[in-house]
Amino acid sequence: MTTTIGDIEDAEVILVTGSNTTENHPVLSRHVKRAVAFKGAKLILVDPRRIKLAQFAHLWLRQNLGTDVAWLNGMMHVIISEDLYDRDFVESRTEGFEEMKKMVEKFTPEFVEQITGVPAADLAAAARLYAGAKAASILYCMGITQHTHGTDNVKSLANLAMLCGHMGKPGGGVNPLRGQNNVQGACDMGGLPNVYSGYQAVSDLAIAKKMEEAWGVKDLPTKPGLTVTQMVPKAHEGELKALYIIGENPLVSDPDLNHAEESLKHLDFLVVQDIFLTETAELADVVLPAKSFAEKDGTFSNTERRVQRIRKAVDPPGQAKDDWEILCEVATRMGFEMRYESSEEIFDELARVTPSYSGISYGRIEKDGLHWPCPTPEHPGTPILHREQFTRGKGLFHAIDYTPPAEQTDDEYPLYLTTGRVLYHYHTGTMTMKTEGLNERVPECFVEISPRDAALYELNDGEAVEIASRRGKIRARIQVSDKAVSGTVFIPFHFAKAAANRLTNAQLDPVSKIPEYKVCAVRLSRAA
Amino acid sequence: MAAQHLMIINGNEFPFTPGETILDVARSHAIDIPTLCHLKDTMPTGACRICVVDVRGARNLLPACVTPAAADMIVQTESPAVVRARRLILQLLLSSGNHNCAVRGSDGQDWTSFQLAVHNDDGSSELCPVWGDCRLQDLAYRYQVSGERFASTEIAYPMETVNPFIVRDFSRCIQCGRCVQACNEIQVNNAIHVGYRGAKAKIIAAGDRPLKDSDCVFCGECVQACPVGALVEKDARYKVRPWTERKVRTTCSYCGVGCQMHLHVQENRVVKVSGVEARTPNFGSLCVKGRFGFDFIHAPQRLTVPLIRENGQFREAGWDEALDLVAERLGGIKQSHGPDSIGVLTSARITNEENYIANKFARAVLKTNNIDHCARL
Known part of the structure; x- marks a missing residue:
């Protein structure tokens, strides 16, 4: 997030898109609901499903799946043509405005309505509401990013926020909601193929030299590596021979699972380090038992870049070890000595080589976490990013055209499928499904379908159906619900037994390499 | 400079900001006025009246939580009249339910029959499930009252135990309304309300149906807000006592909000989770997964x-x-096929320190940049 969670209550207008906030970030959603219910904020919700937040929305736009660039360009078209944009901000803090302006010219509300299905008048009203606010916050999540044009979607959101000057102030910002406890930290700490910790490029020779000195090592690789979505096909082709997987379950979470499973079977050697024998671990050559969060010390970085402590509460089961300790043991056995006394000793080392974390220490975050960037021990942390300037100096507008999703419906696969989570389960369910009460609330996979589609395909609530895409098929029960929009079904991806990702499309966004989980074409038939 | 606004509490002069209540001013100067129904960050209701104070010139005692501070106001927070009023309120509350903390009475006969009646309702012969963790009990001690002054009232509603997470024990409810405020004003789930009237009043969900059939999402905000034993975590009830547990502060391991939580530990097991009050980013709030989804820690399927x-x-x-x-x-494969024939998937679930070590392991030991995690998935 470019601002903080608490700041959401300072917004006059909140635009939520591609985020089922009350189910996926329940505690953050309370700030959105409180802002609307008690502080006079207006909520613009852009989401095809009738999610809970629709009850709080002043304007609810139900776009067709995968048409986000179109409605965003449409909003900007209205804002520019009605001269509602923040001229000062655009002139002093940004560049590339003219190109972007030219691009959005054709996106009249009427043109946008044809693509997105959003009524022209609603789009214009949303544009005026967003542009007219003193501070407006954008919250988005995987509904924006998990598309073949996810990067375009995010850039378009940034365009909109910059156009209206809603950046770098409380109640503003473009705020991605991170779905996993430490996905922010995994990125910050160099768990990415192109950067070391603190987003220092592996291809930058000066950085490589610095890391070589810090680590006492020579010849660090300078060519960016493969993303997870590239590793899997490389394993299939036989180029990738070994994979070391820590605390991930790609055999439920990857797109096009049938293909992913085959790929992992092609590996010469698979190590899985986890707290459970997951679907992925079942395929491993060696499985190493790790501690859970309740058994270890360390830090997580949350969605607002706040670095917070975790602390050991109980002893681990059996011989389970810290993930860092296991890695250090393997490294040492491979001839590279890595030994640490504690997680704090590791933190102190990472702070030395990571400029954005340099000022943070366990002592400083004993009570409250600190927001990075925090470059020095005296620095108070940075709750709000881009206050005076953007990371690159001026904010750059991107002129982005609309392109449709990779897969379209047709006679054979007439319905769209979109996937996501439910409140009571988490990701691949390895943790939540150990709690009986959560299973009682949502015991199994389901297909959420609109009453109209249910009638059209003559399917009844609770009935078992087969859902098929070009890549695979699963069985699940029908849940007729007015949450669903006609023409699109929703399936939660938690359930290994009926894994939605047997159906999803592994087509990637060309920049971020994120798969298009949010759109694919399927057909439903009564299960035999 | 604007003139300073001043008032007098217990003989001392204090500045205040217009808009503050007597309670706000007192609390910001470490003067303890007891409250039961007051819940931070919600509209005060003045429902319980335990916070009444003596304001010179006022006809009646005034509830400090809703009375605005005013210039030259003179307030006594523990005058004999105030103490009398508080004792009466506590006596009435104690007589209106299964408050079997032994504060209620010392007379042997009465205590035995009362305890038997509670056992009948609750199925446990133990003292109240929140003994030692109860605002009402604290105040009863502080003001030295028992529940014997008034005859016990009938228990109007049976306990609700049909959901997996929360036991709603109406016999111990004091109708303070904190749960309703927590639900409607803090989490804004709008699942519970005050229903019926007078002696029949009850906190209800969805037209008086069980929580599981209402809009309740089991965030447990109401449990954390309940000052007495009316709302208790089902699995912890009668099993976790303040004197048998220790609390460890940590960060939730589910989504990216990073809620601060206490793991309540008893005999090397996590037995309950609560939100850390008054601390960013969640100020005590949690969701159903964070509060109740901790069984995986001790699951028999752990490796x-x-x-x-x-x-x-x-x-x-x-x-x-x-x-x-x-x-x-790994060494052999690196030797024969080159470093880039190996990949590492680190994790959005493990710590920063561990991700840093995974990054160092891939780059310095394996000599490959093939490292990623599931941010994209």
């Missing part, structure tokens, strides 16, 4: 020893054997 595949089957192995094998195989 406890390294496993090595042999002839298609896993067998248990010692750490040395497993680590040697991993080092040998």
Whole structure:
């Protein structure tokens, strides 16, 4: 997030898109609901499903799946043509405005309505509401990013926020909601193929030299590596021979699972380090038992870049070890000595080589976490990013055209499928499904379908159906619900037994390499 | 400079900001006025009246939580009249339910029959499930009252135990309304309300149906807000007592909000979770997963020893054997196929320190940049 969670209550207008906030970030959603219910904020919700937040929305736009660039360009078209944009901000803090302006010219509300299905008048009203606010916050999540044009979607959101000057102030910002406890930290700490910790490029020779000195090592690789979505096909082709997987379950979470499973079977050697024998671990050559969060010390970085402590509460089961300790043991056995006394000793080392974390220490975050960037021990942390300037100096507008999703419906696969989570389960369910009460609330996979589609395909609530895409098929029960929009079904991806990702499309966004989980074409038939 | 606004509490002069209540001013100067129904960050209701104070010139005692501070106001927070009023309120509350904390009475006969009646309602012969963790009990001690002054009232509603997470014990409810405020004003789930009237009043969900059939999402904000034993975590009820547990502060391991939580530990097991009050980013709030989804920590399916595949089957192995094998195989593959034939998937679930070590392991040891995690998935 470019601002903080608490700041959401300072917004006059909140635009939520591609985020089922009350189910996926329940505690953050309370700030959105409180802002609307008690502080006079207006909520613009852009989401095809009738999610809970629709009850709080002043304007609810139900776009067709995968048409986000179109409605965003449409909003900007209205804002520019009605001269509602923040001229000062655009002139002093940004560049590339003219190109972007030219691009959005054709996106009249009427043109946008044809693509997105959003009524022209609603789009214009949303544009005026967003542009007219003193501070407006954008919250988005995987509904924006998990598309073949996810990067375009995010850039378009940034365009909109910059156009209206809603950046770098409380109640503003473009705020991605991170779905996993430490996905922010995994990125910050160099768990990415192109950067070391603190987003220092592996291809930058000066950085490589610095890391070589810090680590006492020579010849660090300078060519960016493969993303997870590239590793899997490389394993299939036989180029990738070994994979070391820590605390991930790609055999439920990857797109096009049938293909992913085959790929992992092609590996010469698979190590899985986890707290459970997951679907992925079942395929491993060696499985190493790790501690859970309740058994270890360390830090997580949350969605607002706040670095917070975790602390050991109980002893681990059996011989389970810290993930860092296991890695250090393997490294040492491979001839590279890595030994640490504690997680704090590791933190102190990472702070030395990571400029954005340099000022943070366990002592400083004993009570409250600190927001990075925090470059020095005296620095108070940075709750709000881009206050005076953007990371690159001026904010750059991107002129982005609309392109449709990779897969379209047709006679054979007439319905769209979109996937996501439910409140009571988490990701691949390895943790939540150990709690009986959560299973009682949502015991199994389901297909959420609109009453109209249910009638059209003559399917009844609770009935078992087969859902098929070009890549695979699963069985699940029908849940007729007015949450669903006609023409699109929703399936939660938690359930290994009926894994939605047997159906999803592994087509990637060309920049971020994120798969298009949010759109694919399927057909439903009564299960035999 | 604007003139300073001043008022007098217990004989001392204090500045205040217009808009503050007497309670706000008192609390910001460490003067303790007891409250039951007051819940931070919500509209005060003045429902319980335990916070009444003596304001010179006022006809009646005034509730401090809703009375605005005013210039030259003179307030006594523990005058004899105030103490009398508080004792009466506490006596009435104690007589209106199964408050079997032994504060209620010391007379042997009465206590025995009362305790038997509670046992009948609750199925436990133990003292109240929140003994030692109860605002009402604290105040009863503070003001030295028992529940014997008034005859016990009938228990109007049976306990609700049909959901997996929360026991709603109406016999111990004092109708303070904090749960309703927590639900409607803090989490804004709008699932529970005050229903019926007078002696029949009850906190209800969805037209008086069980929580599981209402809009309730089991965030447990109401449980944390309940000052007495009316709302208690089902699994912890009668099993977790303040004197048998220790609390460890940590960060939730589910979504990216990073809620601060206490793990309540008893005999090396996490037995309950609560939100850390008054601390960013969640100020005590949690969701159903964070508060109730902790069974995985002690699940029997946890991995406890390294496993090595042999002839298609896993067998248990010692750490040395497993680590040697991993080092040998990775080293061999690196040697024969080059560093980029190996990939590492680190994790959005493990700590910063561990991700940093994974990044160092991939780059400095394996010599590959093939490292990623599931941010994209």
